[in-house]
Amino acid sequence: MKDLKHLYEFERLLEEANNDLVRKAQEEGKICIGTVCSLVPEVLLELPGVFTVRLRAPRTGSMDMGTYYMTSFLCEYSRALLERAIEGGYQFLDGLIAPDACSMINRAVENMELLNTMSKEKFFYRYMEIPMKADDNGLSVYVSECRSKILEPLHEIYGIDISEEALEQAVENHNKICRLLTEIGDFRKEENPRITGYEYHMLTLASYVCPKDMLTDMLEETLEELKAREPDDRKQFRARVVVAGSEIDDVDMIKLIEEAGALVVADRFCFGALPGREEIPLNQKEDVLTQVCRHYMYASQCARYMNREKIQGRRLYVNQLAEEYHADGIIYEQMKFCDYWAYERMVGTHVLREEYGYPVLSVDRPYAVGSSGQLRTRVQAFVESIEIKKLRKSRGGEK
Amino acid sequence: MGRKIGSERLGDLYRPGKKVRRRREWRGVKDTLYDYSRWLHTMGVLGKFMLNKNNVKAFFRYRWMLNYLAVPMMVDRHTAGLRGNQLRIAHTEYDLVVEDIAKLMANMFRADKNTGNDEEFSKKLVILDENEMSHLLCGFPNLIGVGREIPAVYVSVLLQQDAVCPYIDVAQEYGLSGDVCPMPEAEVGVSIDDDYPIFGACAIQCNTTCDGSLMGNGVIARRLEGEHGIPCFQLAAPIRHTEEGVQEYAAQEIRNAIKFIEDCTGETWDWDAYFACAKRFNAETRERMEWLDLSTTEYPQVIGANLALYTETVYMAIGGKVPAFLEADKKITRLDMLSLVSTKMISEDDPEQAIYDMAHLYENMIMRNRTHGGYKVLLDDLWRFCEQFHADMVILWEHMSCKALDGMHGLFEEQAREHGIRLIWAVHDLMDPRVVPRASLRQDVNRYMRSVLREEPLDPSLEEIDDAASW
Numbered sequence: 063m064k065d066l067k068h069l070y071e072f073e074r075l076l077e078e079a080n081n082d083l084v085r086k087a088q089e090e091g092k093i094c095i096g097t098v099c100s101l102v103p104e105v106l107l108e109l110p111g112v113f114t115v116r117l118r119a120p121r122t123g124s125m126d127m128g129t130y131y132m133t134s135f136l137c138e139y140s141r142a143l144l145e146r147a148i149e150g151g152y153q154f155l156d157g158l159i160a161p162d163a164c165s166m167i168n169r170a171v172e173n174m175e176l177l178n179t180m181s182k183e184k185f186f187y188r189y190m191e192i193p194m195k196a197d198d199n200g201l202s203v204y205v206s207e208c209r210s211k212i213l214e215p216l217h218e219i220y221g222i223d224i225s226e227e228a229l230e231q232a233v234e235n236h237n238k239i240c241r242l243l244t245e246i247g248d249f250r251k252e253e254n255p256r257i258t259g260y261e262y263h264m265l266t267l268a269s270y271v272c273p274k275d276m277l278t279d280m281l282e283e284t285l286e287e288l289k290a291r292e293p294d295d296r297k298q299f300r301a302r303v304v305v306a307g308s309e310i311d312d313v314d315m316i317k318l319i320e321e322a323g324a325l326v327v328a329d330r331f332c333f334g335a336l337p338g339r340e341e342i343p344l345n346q347k348e349d350v351l352t353q354v355c356r357h358y359m360y361a362s363q364c365a366r367y368m369n370r371e372k373i374q375g376r377r378l379y380v381n382q383l384a385e386e387y388h389a390d391g392i393i394y395e396q397m398k399f400c401d402y403w404a405y406e407r408m409v410g411t412h413v414l415r416e417e418y419g420y421p422v423l424s425v426d427r428p429y430a431v432g433s434s435g436q437l438r439t440r441v442q443a444f445v446e447s448i449e450i451k452k453l454r455k456s457r458g459g460e461k
Numbered sequence: 462m463g464r465k466i467g468s469e470r471l472g473d474l475y476r477p478g479k480k481v482r483r484r485r486e487w488r489g490v491k492d493t494l495y496d497y498s499r500w501l502h503t504m505g506v507l508g509k510f511m512l513n514k515n516n517v518k519a520f521f522r523y524r525w526m527l528n529y530l531a532v533p534m535m536v537d538r539h540t541a542g543l544r545g546n547q548l549r550i551a552h553t554e555y556d557l558v559v560e561d562i563a564k565l566m567a568n569m570f571r572a573d574k575n576t577g578n579d580e581e582f583s584k585k586l587v588i589l590d591e592n593e594m595s596h597l598l599c600g601f602p603n604l605i606g607v608g609r610e611i612p613a614v615y616v617s618v619l620l621q622q623d624a625v626c627p628y629i630d631v632a633q634e635y636g637l638s639g640d641v642c643p644m645p646e647a648e649v650g651v652s653i654d655d656d657y658p659i660f661g662a663c664a665i666q667c668n669t670t671c672d673g674s675l676m677g678n679g680v681i682a683r684r685l686e687g688e689h690g691i692p693c694f695q696l697a698a699p700i701r702h703t704e705e706g707v708q709e710y711a712a713q714e715i716r717n718a719i720k721f722i723e724d725c726t727g728e729t730w731d732w733d734a735y736f737a738c739a740k741r742f743n744a745e746t747r748e749r750m751e752w753l754d755l756s757t758t759e760y761p762q763v764i765g766a767n768l769a770l771y772t773e774t775v776y777m778a779i780g781g782k783v784p785a786f787l788e789a790d791k792k793i794t795r796l797d798m799l800s801l802v803s804t805k806m807i808s809e810d811d812p813e814q815a816i817y818d819m820a821h822l823y824e825n826m827i828m829r830n831r832t833h834g835g836y837k838v839l840l841d842d843l844w845r846f847c848e849q850f851h852a853d854m855v856i857l858w859e860h861m862s863c864k865a866l867d868g869m870h871g872l873f874e875e876q877a878r879e880h881g882i883r884l885i886w887a888v889h890d891l892m893d894p895r896v897v898p899r900a901s902l903r904q905d906v907n908r909y910m911r912s913v914l915r916e917e918p919l920d921p922s923l924e925e926i927d928d929a930a931s932w
Contacts, residue, residue: 131871135640135862162700162835164672169868172836176872189835191707194668194675194697199717203699203710210706365676368668368695370686373679399640401864405649405676408636409683426638 063294067287068280072264075272076313077120080154087113087273093156093220100332101161101192103358105236106212109228113273118311119146122430131173137399138429139309140170147179156182159212161192163366164402184219195369196359204355229350233342239274242281243339249288250327251387256291259326263316266335299325301448302388306330306380307395308403315431322441327387330380337361365406377413384420390448391421398426421448471541472922478930492544499552503533503559510563515570515577522575523656525613528620531932532559535620566612568605572660587722588664591615594822597718599738600730609657610648621932622894628654629893642862643892645677652681659689663725665718667696670828671865694721702824702834711820732812739809750804757850832865839869844880854883861890885909899928
């Protein structure tokens with residue numbers, strides 16, 4: 063297929079946390095609030111005059127300082143973020159909001175605070191309580207935390223308008239990007255998709271780390287381009303897979319999977335679109351903040367939610383994605399040392415394999431996979447096993 | 462210990478490559494006789510326990526039950542070198558702990574489908590998590606809260622160092638990463654291996670200590686609810702527990718949990734019963750505060766390994782329900798970081814406030830109130846306690862994969878230097894001696910004492926012990 067016109071630009075934006083669009087937005091007077099988790103409703107940080115970036119540590123090399131402060135038992139994402147913060151890589155931020163959702167990310171941000179890694183005069187840290195169950199009680203604390211830890215500091219410190227009208231506008235702007243990404247992502251349902259998982263990952267990833275309104279034009283153009291794009295006659299993949307698991311902001315991860323013969327048709331991981339890039343529906347019956355929180359709480363597929371409905375729902379959701387996107391198999395992945403996904407991956411792998419009948423590859427991985435030969439070999443073997451299963455099935459043998 | 466303080470070489474009691482000790486320790490006539498009487502008492506509890514056919518069946522059904530043969534050895538190990546009052550305090554505590562665990566297990570096996578299968582009695586039991594506070598049961602005098610993980614995992618590993626290694630292996634063979642905390646990992650392994658007793662009207666699970674613990678509950682609930690039909694409630698205790706904004710959320714979780722128990726058991730919450738427990742719990746807290754005061758003096762009444770286990774039992778598992786513990790409290794003294802949990806007095810007559818008190822206690826569960834809630838309760842409070850108790854050295858137990866503590870490693874070191882506190886990192890693995898053997902743990906401390914403080918051991922025989930195969 064012909065390269066997407068803006069793909070190089072999206073890739074370039076992902077090379078730095080403080081990328082061109084972030085700098086441009088700040089030059090225009092917008093303030094930039096960092097987050098470290100999908101459980102902080104990003105739409106609340108997209109009010110007029112403010113934008114948000116989900117922190118990454120692109121091109122991570124050494125993590126020596128992060129490891130000194132937090133030991134090698136913490137996940138590399140948290141260590142890489144701390145390392146980058148100590149190096150001064152997040153000095154552009156005007157505030158950082160961290161959910162106390164997983165111990166490791168919370169500690170990473172606390173280390174940033176205690177080590178005085180941010181220098182802006184008005185810079186603020188906030189640590190949020192995030193509900194562990196999706197129910198009415200959870201919603202009440204979510205709403206109050208979002209109000210006191212996100213909206214009020216934005217208003218009190220930076221004078222940001224947090225009115226209902228401003229929130230409605232933020233949701234509408236957010237939804238506009240989500241509609242574009244959803245429409246683009248739907249092409250992955252085609253038998254021979256006109257977009258690869260890697261390309262889609264670049265677009266989605268960029269939407270988490272750039273001011274969204276500055277991406278609109280490029281995404282609209284990309285959508286139009288895709289509508290006319292002809293996929294290669296011969297399929298460039300041998301198996302369609304859903305990738306489900308913990309956060310992936312490494313641009314090489316999906317690329318590696320696809321180079322090994324799979325096509326990633328659904329991205330069910332943090333920094334992915336499912337969920338994360340669906341529209342937030344609003345009604346006139348209750349306040350916007352409550353509706354936003356309810357949406358994030360019920361849509362979230364974070365393994366941290368501990369009530370049984372959510373736990374079972376997570377596996378059901380992966381199954382739904384596999385059906386909807388016609389996947390041949392599922393790759394459950396987790397970053398090493400991630401407690402939440404270690405357990406979720408273990409059970410999810412068994413459930414999806416034994417109860418839903420999918421071939422499942424279960425892997426843990428480092429933060430930056432680079433060109434990991436081990437991971438490549440495992441994906442290649444998985445693709446081959448799917449092919450063999452298909453072959454047997456076509457010959458009327460076992461599934 | 463050692464000749465300097467009038468004991469023999471305690472390390473010589475160990476037999477390299479063997480499970481049991483060479484012989485009992487000589488403590489002088491009076492203390493040896495007293496110690497022997499308590500050994501007899503422990504054997505008596507065990508003997509009585511074995512007279513029950515349910516318990517005998519359990520020995521053949523559950524792999525972890527074998528560890529309970531080592532109860533007298535555990536008490537011996539934890540009272541080594543003690544004399545006089547300290548020996549008596551330790552035994553007073555252990556007597557109660559042993560009796561309490563025996564009672565807990567007897568209840569379990571009476572109700573267990575695999576052993577006693579007393580269905581009516583089973584309906585009176587409510588399953589609790591291992592590290593969970595038991596105060597929710599204070600208002601249900603006809604119900605009994607039982608933590609299945611306590612005898613299967615937590616106590617087992619105190620009795621025999623490699624007791625839960627098979628369960629850790631089971632969990633990892635099932636696909637769990639080896640880099641999670643081994644404690645919930647072992648608990649999950651027991652569940653996967655179907656080696657928990659099956660009983661109870663319902664279960665109250667809680668996000669007790671860490672992310673791994675929270676996740677382990679999901680796996681256990683899958684078997685409990687999905688396979689055995691025992692309804693599970695997940696009680697979410699807020700993480701930012703020191704903040705005012707989360708208290709109503711925490712209180713509502715308590716109300717919901719009470720309602721869930723009422724629905725599952727047909728029982729009704731009894732405020733009189735709750736407040737009777739609250740009075741005892743407060744009395745225990747008052748005793749503890751006096752002991753903390755004693756420990757701030759130049760003559761701290763701090764004693765050995767029994768400290769943590771006893772405190773956990775009283776604070777968490779008993780929660781004011783058993784008067785015998787209060788009587789014992791009046792005799793004894795104790796202090797360690799694990800014990801520095803809540804000293805807040807709880808209401809003895811106001812039902813609305815009592816809900817918030819219970820929420821507070823669930824938020825301040827053992828192993829949780831320091832590792833969650835932000836760095837202030839971990840870092841800042843540690844230096845405050847050092848000042849309060851005139852401590853000039855801290856031994857930090859760096860448990861394998863304890864992310865909340867490991868995540869502050871560098872700042873502990875930097876701030877200890879700023880505060881002039883000596884810091885020893887003791888890496889340990891509570892559940893798996895294959896990862897960190899006891900010998901390695903001793904080395905961490907010994908190396909510091911020799912190389913930094915230039916100290917010689919009081920009893921050199923304890924410096925290098927071959928106890929890799931012992932209980």
